[in-house]
Amino acid sequence: MVTVDARATGAGRGRRGHPIGRLVVSRLGGGVITLIIVSIVVFAATQILPGNAAYAVLGHNATPARLHALELQLGLNRSAAAQYAAWIGGLLTGKAGNSLANGQPVWALVAPRLVNSAVLVALSGLAGALIGVLLGAIAALRKDSLFDYVLSVVSLAVTALPEFVVAISLVILFATVVFQVLPAVSVLPPGTWAWQQPELLVLPIATLVIVVVPYIFRMMRAAMIEALESEYVEMARLKGLPAWRVLLVHALPNAVPPTVQVIGLNLLYLAGGIVVVEYVFDFPGIGQGLVNAVSNRDIPVIQLIVVILAAFYVFMNILTDVVALLATPRRRIAR
């Protein structure tokens, strides 16, 4: 395993630009294309395919006059391409139309939810990454100890659990049946933000952390064991370097890249995982917003939230790849 050397890295900077730069550009281009197709699929599926969205919203008892009015409101009387152009233009300029459920502008409904969900995902991702990396490193150092064995078995079991089972178990343990120390629901009064009432965030974050930690733990443990057993760590030990230096300077940097990738993929997962968790705790984020919108067939809200989640997915994926690449010394060298 080679460490970076300035000459080799320099060789990558040719006329065609730095290899990482080229990679970022090509991946971003691919991501934008994917997103455009995603937006067409979402739009076609929700607005055009099922015959008529207005009919779907109003149901079987709609009067022709109301149907016609809603068709005009949704712009369903125009061509598909014109409808799509108007819709995507509206999304990008912050005028995504009005909610069919209560008539409010969709962006105004979704924006505060987006902030709340972002807080939830960021805090859960951060806590999950720290706990997973720490537990994984300790388990690798104490390989085959009781601590390692118990954690490995528990993590295998927990990876299988659905989020709503984890969430309900936490509610049973900490909010209702066994102890009553935390709120069972995380309802925020309108106009307040998630961070103003931290006790409401505890159980939703704990649920998401419990779901993501096992993956990060398992990858960190495996990567750390591999690093610790490698020849360069052996070499560092034989040179007589202090144990902490071997661990932090030689082993850890090589265990990080695969772990970074798994952390990124788990952040991705959180984008979908918040749907169920927010619903369980009545937390006003976009996940709960999506479930409500699906129940009400509130098509403009569904469209916006699904596209936001897909955009997060696509760009987070690219970011994960690039960060993992930057964290891998030998891959920075141009081939």
Add this chain to the structure above:
Amino acid sequence: MAVPGTPIDAPPPGIARLRRHEWLSVLSRAVRTRRGTVGLSLMALVVAIAVVGPFIAPNSPTEFVTAPFSGPAPGTPLGGDALGRDVLSRVLAGGWLILLMAAAATLFGVGAGAAAGISAAYLRGWADALIMRSVDVVLAFPSLVFALLLVSIIGPKLWLIVLAVGFSHAPQVARVLRSSTLDISERDFVKAVELQGVKPRLIMAREILPSLITPLTVEAGLRLTYSIIIVAGLSFLGFGQPPPAPNWGLMINENRIGLQLNPWGVVVPAALIAVLTIGTNTFSDAVARVALGVGRQAEEITPLEGHVLVAPR
């Protein structure tokens, strides 16, 4: 593709092919590992309850037999649910459909993913580009969000949920199978059949697919756990079987407001779902380890990277 006239070592028929029934030996070896035994036992326990349960339920699952959220009593050992129906009877009757839907979604997802992955890798060119671009598009939706999108269009139909869940698995399966196929299609036994002028469709179905049954078995095991999680999750959100049907996911949601009065209506279905998913996950983990030759020492880093432990769902 082999260029006509290129010398090729003609393999003796039947020898160069991969072992066709490898997957059966993988399964039987997996069952004999400790993980495999534990996982299969847990699965069997829940499957037995779900399958036999409807026939031995003491009460009708939809009949009102006691007070709402009443505690355990003779005749209703697990108490009453939100409307005063027998929790035990609803638990016994409420599992089979989740199992059936999850199994069907897994089969569909693995089948569709295998077809897409093998075609992409073997046909190359525009077919590969088209299939893998579609895979990227489907992958841009979290599985549950994809299912919710379809439900919002067509309504909470059970067949739709099966298709949506299966379809959201297909991309991952396609990616794994594509890379396996790229490797297999370079082997001599495939080259030999190509030289005989067999059609690509038949080569994929008769030569490549049978050689990939082992990775397919591994994928199916992993996908089964995720299918159960999403199918039960959709029921929990209220987009599965409509009330008053007994359904473990729906029961948890219906009865959670009465947790303080009668927790059994939530605890028992949640525990059964947990035991089931832990069982399928542990068993499929055992299968994956045996199939990929992962010993106890070398932990799951290289061979399983991107395959087993990457990320949830």
